Amino acid sequence: MPDQAIPLQPVLLSGGSGTRLWPLSREAYPKQFLPLAGERTMLQDTWLRVAGLAGDAAPLVVANEEHRFLAAEQLRQVGVEHAAIVLEPVGRNTAPAIAAAALQAMAGGDDPLLLVLPSDHVVRDADAFRDAVRAASPAAAEGALVTFGIVPESPETGFGYIQAEPGEGVRRVLRFVEKPDADTARQYLEAGGYYWNSGMFLLRASRYLEELGRFRPDILAAVRAAFDAAKRDGDFVRLDKDAFAASPSDSIDYAVMEKTDRAMVLPVDIGWNDVGSWSALWDVSEQDGDGNARHGDVIAVDSRNSYAYARRLVALVGVEDLVVVETDDAVLVARKDKVQQVKDVVARLKADQRSHAVLHREVHRPWGSYDSVDQDDGFQVKRIKVKPGARLSLQSHKHRAEHWIVVRGTARVTRDNDVFDLHANQSAYIPLGARHRLENPGTGMLELIEVQSGDYLGEDDIVRYEDVYGRA
Amino acid sequence: MPDQAIPLQPVLLSGGSGTRLWPLSREAYPKQFLPLAGERTMLQDTWLRVAGLAGDAAPLVVANEEHRFLAAEQLRQVGVEHAAIVLEPVGRNTAPAIAAAALQAMAGGDDPLLLVLPSDHVVRDADAFRDAVRAASPAAAEGALVTFGIVPESPETGFGYIQAEPGEGVRRVLRFVEKPDADTARQYLEAGGYYWNSGMFLLRASRYLEELGRFRPDILAAVRAAFDAAKRDGDFVRLDKDAFAASPSDSIDYAVMEKTDRAMVLPVDIGWNDVGSWSALWDVSEQDGDGNARHGDVIAVDSRNSYAYARRLVALVGVEDLVVVETDDAVLVARKDKVQQVKDVVARLKADQRSHAVLHREVHRPWGSYDSVDQDDGFQVKRIKVKPGARLSLQSHKHRAEHWIVVRGTARVTRDNDVFDLHANQSAYIPLGARHRLENPGTGMLELIEVQSGDYLGEDDIVRYEDVYGRA
Numbered sequence: 001m002p003d004q005a006i007p008l009q010p011v012l013l014s015g016g017s018g019t020r021l022w023p024l025s026r027e028a029y030p031k032q033f034l035p036l037a038g039e040r041t042m043l044q045d046t047w048l049r050v051a052g053l054a055g056d057a058a059p060l061v062v063a064n065e066e067h068r069f070l071a072a073e074q075l076r077q078v079g080v081e082h083a084a085i086v087l088e089p090v091g092r093n094t095a096p097a098i099a100a101a102a103l104q105a106m107a108g109g110d111d112p113l114l115l116v117l118p119s120d121h122v123v124r125d126a127d128a129f130r131d132a133v134r135a136a137s138p139a140a141a142e143g144a145l146v147t148f149g150i151v152p153e154s155p156e157t158g159f160g161y162i163q164a165e166p167g168e169g170v171r172r173v174l175r176f177v178e179k180p181d182a183d184t185a186r187q188y189l190e191a192g193g194y195y196w197n198s199g200m201f202l203l204r205a206s207r208y209l210e211e212l213g214r215f216r217p218d219i220l221a222a223v224r225a226a227f228d229a230a231k232r233d234g235d236f237v238r239l240d241k242d243a244f245a246a247s248p249s250d251s252i253d254y255a256v257m258e259k260t261d262r263a264m265v266l267p268v269d270i271g272w273n274d275v276g277s278w279s280a281l282w283d284v285s286e287q288d289g290d291g292n293a294r295h296g297d298v299i300a301v302d303s304r305n306s307y308a309y310a311r312r313l314v315a316l317v318g319v320e321d322l323v324v325v326e327t328d329d330a331v332l333v334a335r336k337d338k339v340q341q342v343k344d345v346v347a348r349l350k351a352d353q354r355s356h357a358v359l360h361r362e363v364h365r366p367w368g369s370y371d372s373v374d375q376d377d378g379f380q381v382k383r384i385k386v387k388p389g390a391r392l393s394l395q396s397h398k399h400r401a402e403h404w405i406v407v408r409g410t411a412r413v414t415r416d417n418d419v420f421d422l423h424a425n426q427s428a429y430i431p432l433g434a435r436h437r438l439e440n441p442g443t444g445m446l447e448l449i450e451v452q453s454g455d456y457l458g459e460d461d462i463v464r465y466e467d468v469y470g471r472a
Numbered sequence: 473m474p475d476q477a478i479p480l481q482p483v484l485l486s487g488g489s490g491t492r493l494w495p496l497s498r499e500a501y502p503k504q505f506l507p508l509a510g511e512r513t514m515l516q517d518t519w520l521r522v523a524g525l526a527g528d529a530a531p532l533v534v535a536n537e538e539h540r541f542l543a544a545e546q547l548r549q550v551g552v553e554h555a556a557i558v559l560e561p562v563g564r565n566t567a568p569a570i571a572a573a574a575l576q577a578m579a580g581g582d583d584p585l586l587l588v589l590p591s592d593h594v595v596r597d598a599d600a601f602r603d604a605v606r607a608a609s610p611a612a613a614e615g616a617l618v619t620f621g622i623v624p625e626s627p628e629t630g631f632g633y634i635q636a637e638p639g640e641g642v643r644r645v646l647r648f649v650e651k652p653d654a655d656t657a658r659q660y661l662e663a664g665g666y667y668w669n670s671g672m673f674l675l676r677a678s679r680y681l682e683e684l685g686r687f688r689p690d691i692l693a694a695v696r697a698a699f700d701a702a703k704r705d706g707d708f709v710r711l712d713k714d715a716f717a718a719s720p721s722d723s724i725d726y727a728v729m730e731k732t733d734r735a736m737v738l739p740v741d742i743g744w745n746d747v748g749s750w751s752a753l754w755d756v757s758e759q760d761g762d763g764n765a766r767h768g769d770v771i772a773v774d775s776r777n778s779y780a781y782a783r784r785l786v787a788l789v790g791v792e793d794l795v796v797v798e799t800d801d802a803v804l805v806a807r808k809d810k811v812q813q814v815k816d817v818v819a820r821l822k823a824d825q826r827s828h829a830v831l832h833r834e835v836h837r838p839w840g841s842y843d844s845v846d847q848d849d850g851f852q853v854k855r856i857k858v859k860p861g862a863r864l865s866l867q868s869h870k871h872r873a874e875h876w877i878v879v880r881g882t883a884r885v886t887r888d889n890d891v892f893d894l895h896a897n898q899s900a901y902i903p904l905g906a907r908h909r910l911e912n913p914g915t916g917m918l919e920l921i922e923v924q925s926g927d928y929l930g931e932d933d934i935v936r937y938e939d940v941y942g943r944a
Contacts (some may be wrong), residue, residue: 302810302813310803312800313801314803315495315803315804315805315806315817317804317806317807317811317814317816318806318810318813319805319806319810322791324805326803330786331786333787333789333791334791335790335791337790338790341773341774344773345771348773356785373845374843374845374855376879376919378880378896379919379921381845381855403899405875407848407851408850427899447851449851449853449921451921453877453879453897
């Protein structure tokens with residue numbers, strides 16, 4: 001059994017920007033980092049689903065440069081101390097991302113089986129999935145590029161399909177087909193032998209690179225150059241920006257799977273959902289007797305088959321088949337069968353350069369987060385959270401003074417030449433122009449209220465003198 | 473022309489609690505005080521609509537005790553320095569309210585024509601309405617109780633109807649009819665001679681009391697006792713609580729109009745709308761080419777015939793015939809033809825003793841307002857606005873300390889034995905237990921951020937030593 005000898009390396013693809021679940025998912029904090037379908041985030045669930053298969057291997061993550069601290073911290077929260085995190089300076093779709101993962105996986109001299117997993121899918125039957133991975137391993141070890149095809153439950157038009165040879169278990173792929181129209185999808189379902197393309201793969205690192213080199217040598221060359229020139233920074237592998245940007249953008253399906261004669265598919269029935277829209281999230285959410293999925297403080301009167309997410313209070317009256325998502329700074333109300341048009345809202349927000357497309361009101365930083373809870377001409381109030389041991393940069397502002405009131409934990413404050421500690425219910429004033437720094441010397445979260453006062457209050461009014469996160 | 477000699481006294485009925493327009497309208501700040509159909513509030517518009525008819529008379533207002541500062545200030549904003557404001561300690565419907573107004577109007581020895589107006593209706597054609605008041609005056613002066621009947625535009629089932637004698641101008645009422653079913657409403661519309669009961673009246677003060685005494689002497693006696701024992705406090709006439717509470721609750725229609733043989737009606741076509749529901753508000757709101765009425769930051773994609781009110785950002789996608797109302801602490805999403813069930817939401821909130829039924833997040837006080845912009849275990853952040861010249865009570869708290877940071881205007885702070893002024897970007901600390909007072913000695917609004925810190929942060933943790941608003 002050759003697969004016994006070959007290690008398994010889970011690869012979590014975390015490059016998505018998740019506009020389809022706006023306003024919960026935003027470019028700076030997209031859906032894989034949100035606890036949308038359970039208590040843990042989808043990235044965390046994706047890892048925990050397969051951790052047991054990988055021996056003591058840590059996950060290999062391919063993520064957007066912007067999300068590096070999020071990815072690292074979320075994995076740390078589920079016990080992963082050192083994942084290799086390959087950072088994409090720009091998104092180039094899955095073919096280059098998996099190539100970078102393969103190069104990283106082989107860097108130590110190994111040639112593992114890569115279990116490539118999008119980090120924003122739901123798999124209800126994790127046991128069945130792990131069984132499937134085991135079942136696919138011999139073929140992958142022998143050089144097949146194995147994809148997991150989802151046994152279709154309905155004539156979905158939102159997925160690509162894979163037609164398999166008749167048979168049992170791992171089989172040859174006859175063809176990949178694009179997202180079909182409704183009639184075609186119904187024919188596939190009736191005919192049998194067609195499976196949803198899940199974007200999950202099991203393939204040997206060297207074999208993938210070999211096939212990629214055969215069909216898309218341009219992609220392989222660009223990624224190799226980006227990887228060779230990568231900068232390593234702790235667990236982060238920062239691909240070279242210019243080299244990686246020079247790679248064509250393409251999916252593994254187009255670049256390799258549709259062209260190679262080594263493509264195989266294992267049909268699986270694992271409770272899979274790609275959570276690719278609000279209606280998909282409604283599908284996988286727990287529903288009450290009226291078919292309503294409710295998250296938070298939701299009152300439903302005479303309402304059915306709707307999804308409601310509330311930060312504050314949401315009341316539904318007489319509605320049906322709606323999606324209502326209420327966040328700190330934006331509310332979406334959409335008909336459930338029109339949720340694909342949510343992307344039009346995001347596009348409009350981006351065109352208008354509005355932050356709602358990119359940032360949540362609460363903005364995450366490597367040291368913690370800030371949330372602008374109130375603002376008006378000349379002032380802004382922020383709630384600031386600083387993680388234990390974390391420190392903000394040594395900085396000053398040209399246009400604003402700041403009042404800090406600690407409400408939880410301990411703050412160590414540097415203000416020009418002074419350094420002092422503040423505890424809950426103590427405050428400090430940072431005059432305009434003063435060099436200052438905030439850090440949390442404690443073991444619990446530090447929370448403070450910052451009241452800014454000044455004629456300009458933008459985030460870009462900052463001079464950084466020193467920064468432990470490399471932002472000075 | 474006997475009406476030339478008789479003064480006209482507009483009476484604004486402002487007793488409504490407006491649950492049908494929740495969450496914008498709430499018990500402590502109901503719809504008549506909101507700028508729902510224009511830039512001014514409905515109370516203000518109601519007064520300005522008829523001010524020109526009243527010579528130099530000020531309005532006579534009948535309001536809920538709880539709303540006295542709101543009513544007085546809103547009238548002051550439109551130039552009314554001294555309205556008599558009769559305060560109802562409890563609501564008893566319109567028959568007692570109008571009786572109290574009649575007694576107040578006659579207190580100086582006059583016997584004016586009372587122009588009785590609900591303060592939460594829209595009248596688009598104010599000229600036509602003023603013409604109608606002039607046209608009704610002779611009959612009212614001669615002793616008729618004249619009601620204004622709205623020429624119906626559709627077979628509404630939400631209003632009572634008035635059947636008038638055939639003819640022109642002011643006519644005898646044949647009968648009042650209850651809210652009809654749809655078939656009956658259609659018959660009324662086809663038959664003609666039926667008008668919507670608008671709740672607006674023109675009647676002589678003494679004649680109303682005479683008729684009330686004839687048909688409901690119990691109501692008249694109770695109101696007279698409440699009025700005789702009333703306490704006068706500036707412009708406020710505080711009806712005696714026990715006496716007024718002893719009055720039966722009844723409408724002028726049931727108590728008087730349906731019984732008297734002096735009821736007359738003047739049909740009018742004045743662009744009237746009672747704004748009695750979200751769908752009625754949509755009707756009177758300006759709509760875009762897709763039939764959407766949008767207030768605030770609303771993005772509509774593929775959506776039609778909907779009403780959206782946004783404090784932050786609201787995005788509609790693929791919806792039709794919806795009402796979406798987004799406030800600081802609650803969001804309503806209702807089908808436009810089911811909005812009458814909004815009252816079920818309010819009832820549930822009241823049953824659960826939730827403040828959303830009564831208060832907005834921004835709470836109005838005689839001295840200004842406060843808005844709880846953030847809170848969590850052990851702390852709360854409020855934005856406080858203090859009107860020029862206003863002062864809060866001298867007070868102390870048993871469970872919380874407070875940090876005040878002035879962000880606009882000047883604060884005069886009393887803290888135990890010290891009194892000092894703070895300007896924008898200055899702060900003060902109020903230790904737990906300290907006697908303190910905040911006032912605005914300036915001519916512009918004072919705004920400050922208050923950060924409370926303590927183990928209990930309820931509004932009821934307050935000891936008042938002195939209060940200019942009589943709350944000590």
